[in-house]
Amino acid sequence: MTADGGLDFLLDLPRPANLSDGDALALEDGRLVEVRAADEELIEITAGTPLRLAKIAWHLGNRHTPAEVTEDAIYVVPDHVLVEMVRGLGGSTKPVKRPFRPEQGAYHGHDHG
Numbered sequence: 001m002t003a004d005g006g007l008d009f010l011l012d013l014p015r016p017a018n019l020s021d022g023d024a025l026a027l028e029d030g031r032l033v034e035v036r037a038a039d040e041e042l043i044e045i046t047a048g049t050p051l052r053l054a055k056i057a058w059h060l061g062n063r064h065t066p067a068e069v070t071e072d073a074i075y076v077v078p079d080h081v082l083v084e085m086v087r088g089l090g091g092s093t094k095p096v097k098r099p100f101r102p103e104q105g106a107y108h109g110h111d112h113g
Helices: 050-062 080-088
Strands: 024-026 032-034 039-046 074-076 092-099
Touching: 039 050, 039 080, 050 074, 050 080, 080 092
Parallel strands: none
Antiparallel strands: 024 032, 039 074, 039 092
16 A cells, blocks of 8 residues: 555555544554545535434434434435435435545444454
């Protein structure tokens, strides 16, 4: 891989890992490489009231849709079915390009043995 600053390095993890924006990879020589989420094509979902946005969030969660939740908007990957659902629930959608930082879920990282 090549870091933004031009540093070439090999990413060879012993097992699959979920890397999130802001994490760091420790190189063998002790240097750290920050993980940054790349811009992606997303759908920004907004609503006229916090209650309406909360109801939309509930419906998205009911579909197990990966989503990033902020104070004023929800971000999801483009899906015309979800866009129509959101509009039917009174929300607004628009395409945006930005890093995607979806919620990890209540059981992320939980080890079942």
